[in-house]
Amino acid sequence: MTILERRRCVILAVFSIGLMLLAALSSPIGAADRDANNEHWAFRGVVAPDLQLLQTTAWDRSTLDLLLRETMVGRGFRPAAEAEPWQLVRRVSFDLTGLPADIDLLDEYESSPLPDRFEQLFDRLVASPGYGERWGRHWLDIARYADSNGLDENVAHGNAWRYRDYVVRSLNQDKPWDRFVLEQLAGDLLPAASDEERHELLTATGFLAIGPKVLAEVDETKMELDIVDEQVDTVGKALLGMTIGCARCHDHKFDPLGTADYYALAGIFKSTKTMENLKKVAKWHENPLMTPELAARKAEFETRLQQQRESIQKVVQAAEETIRAQAENKEQLPKNLEPMFPAPVAEELKKLREQLTTMEKEGPPIPSAMGVAEGTLVDLPIHVRGSHLTLGEIVRRGIPSALGPISAAPIDPASSGRMELARWLASDANALARRVVVNRLWRWHFGRGLVRTTDNFGLLGESPSHPELLEWLVLQFARDGSSWKRFHRRILTSATYQQSSLAAPDKVAKDPENELFSRFPLRRLEAESIRDALLFVSGSLDRRMGGSLLTVKNREYFFDHTSKDLTDYRSPRRSLYLPVVRNNVYDVFQLLDYPDAAVPNGDRATTTIAPQALWMMNSEFVAEVSAQCAATACGTGSADEKQTMTGLVRRLFQRPAADGELEALQRFLGELRNALAVSESDEANRVRLAWSTLCHTLMASNEFVYVP
């Protein structure tokens, strides 16, 4: 903030002053408090940096570089040299698709004389399906995506994958951010031109539905409010970087959120249908994805069932009438006459009923997606200390007005208010929400946000390290129609992004955390990329997209009381498609800092622990991919050793072999072959195992899991 003031920045009232004037909702927070909050950088209107005083140099390729270099130079630093072409290709490839570079693409890049070869590379990568798989996964971290409920009753979200695929599709289509937000919060309320579009919009609302729920909560009122709370908390963290959930029990200790704000928001979700019923084990709501053909088939099916039931009824009636007609004393007839039916009739009935049972099982399956719909509209009372047993005054559904320069449109009393909330969150005038998303995009490219606390922009969050750059990025994002792909292009084509990660020792000593971005951060791959890269370089990655890999049916248990593990992660598909089972995330991912799939997380940790090494050394998975990698590398076995090794180094690390490296590898291979002579008598097996151990060693190396 002080930097901003020093630089005499001008506040641009570029956005929707009209909306500010329209502010219809009265804030439950006092006016004095609001003034105090207006000081907080995150809640203020967007401030355009004054660029006039900045001097460009030959290094700068973008205003972004200009703004970063300013701080750098101010602290006595210079930018690092440009990265080697192979480093750049490896970096961009992992960054945009989560996979190592394709060797053909790399060859082409290195030999291309074109001045815009980088832009061309960018365009190809960002247009490849791998882009949506990679960046979709980033968003799924925020959406706390999971294929199971977790918490107390770990039942399968059998249809959550449709939401995951929707996210991947949306990013591959470069759906504008504001539209993406709107669909996920209120897709069911948006007009659709076709069945397909309607389904897409219904599926989008899965965002609100896939949270963890205490499904065996005995107190149904509490269960429902806990679910609402989870939604409020997720929306707050995911889209505003605010811990709104705190205000469930007390006015927020640090941020301008009162319990009244909380219950105004909670009313919106209480008026939204998320659950089918609350009887334990409770069932969440799913929206059927109906088409006219399906509807017709379903109607036809129901007609056939009805006809069969009628035929049964006719036979019963006829038989009963006969018995009644023949009875001497009608008064003494039992209520149920069926046991008295003559054998042929009973036989026929049995057959007809069996047919009915079979028919009932053969109904056309109606696909459905986890998601929400409008529910019973209601305003909630303040729950004193968060308890539903001590209720205070009723608060009208609404949107907290203290969190930014714009207020939301008042809620139509005939709706839940989700649409108004969604429009407010998606608006490019919502400076807080925009800063949050732009900062996350930056974080995913550089491993660290300009605001380090990516999920907390409240008063306890950190201030931006480069406030003007953040403001500038927010403005560019709006100018680019809130397109993620255009935003990536701005970042990736910058000189800042293309710096080398190698830095002079004194630079590392003076700025160990690279706060100035005066080099590219050396980064360890995330869990998914490590697994995907292992499969990719071994030639066994299955690139098919979408669909479900769950082995249990919708709403069934992954574990019951028996502790028997019904999860199965043996698949050559990309990691994105492996089931995300809360309470039991794939153990390899747990080891490698996969986020907790119960809460939004925009800033994954990178820890280094011995069990990761044990997995690398001893797991069946790594042993298998090593063997496959060796088989792929050696091919028919006709190539000479050095050639094969050169190819391996290129495929695994994207770089040319270093001086003496091939000789060292050859020595190692020879040693392995000799050592294996004791345990392995077959020559061919010995060679295979030696190569496989060599590949294993390369894959376990730091160089494989770090991107320069």
Place this chain on the structure above:
Amino acid sequence: MKSLAWNQRNETSRRQMLAGSALGFGVLALADLLRAGSEPDAAPGPENGASADNPLAARTPHFPARARRIIFLFMKGGPSHLDTFDYKPLLARDDGKPLPFAKPRVQFAPTGNLLNTPWKFQRHGACGHWVSELFPHLGRHADDLCMLHSVHGTNPAHGGALLKLHTGSDSFVRPSIGSWVSYGLGTENQNLPAFISICPTLAHGGINNWGAAFLPAAYQGTPLGNASVPSDKARVKYIENPWLPREIQQRQLEQLSQRNREHLQRFNADPTLDARIRSFELAFRMQREMPQVEDLSAESASTLRLYGIDQPATANFGRMCLLARRFAERGVRFIQVTHSDNKVQWDQHSDLKNGHEKNAAEVDLPIAGLLSDLKARGMLDDTLLWWGGEFGRTPTVEGSNGRDHNPEGFTMWLAGGGVKPGFRYGATDDYGFFARDDKVHIHDLHATLLHLLGLDHERLTYRYAGRDFRLTDVHGEVVHPIML
């Protein structure tokens, strides 16, 4: 983000060696691999909180600790306090009559009238603890036990109650108590995990019950098998390589180490790269030490008998208790042993008599054995033993011969580690439905356990997503009267 490594001793001297010798990496690596010390690390850190260099380095507590480690004997399913340690004579008098006061507003299942216990109770030891005939062996240790008769929780379902018990929260994902303890104290043996859970149940919260949640992954509990694996088959995952002969793997790791060190040189000794190199060295040492701990063959026949490992009914749980002692001996900070079969074990909604009889018979002798063994080895003084389930059971009958879940009042006991032996604290009402006197909520229990380890539950905090979290949230009163 700073990268965290599990282990490093002699950090300074080692960095100096690294700086001074560009070619000596392979030699140094091998020396490290061979220096497979399993002796407890002697150097506690100067302050609490995570150190970036070694998050598991032993740390001095907030104040002098009464206990250095915890062994938690978890009885999955909810053992009945009314049939084990909380004697209620009125149940015999009023058997079959209605409960003379209101039941809780929220119940898991409908229950009927009062049900007497099918077992006889007797006073034991000089302290006169009441123990039912379900626990004859444990009864002989009455004078070691500190009974908490007024424990209560909030959640009447297994999942919620397990999460509450293990993490302090039944509605959010929070770190397990074992993770908090590892975070607060580090551990005394850098070749083993700080927090080990032997045969934990995967149901009802599953991994969250030993998970680190938002704490760094180093504080995650390490499971040894799970509840559907017999304890003699329970292993830490990936602890051995079935494909490569040991000497070839060692050669492979030397080569790996050499490559990594050359790479490290290029990147000016980046600490995260160095940390990963060290993680492989530690992994190799763990791989050597863990099987030694798991191998019970060196234990004498009399020790195996002591734990009931020579008898089919007690062998499975007996082995877990013996493993717990072996981990405790080697400096592991928090060890949980779970008694759970592939059903919900102690969850006798019906057939209380047969169910509890079978369950008690499986654990009584091994727990008594563990107590004797710890005592004989002088370890009971600084090892806190903690016994209990996620809740107790109702004094009123479910169906014709069962009891329902009851989080309103139940019994847990502690032994050793600074608690008063032969002591009783708190009481339930005359029928044992609600905790009545000196109530101990799960949060209070957590605060007390941390206190015994020398940790102030209000100061053991971790900042995450913009606020400080603690195991006890905003609750928890330390129960001082039970302490020596």
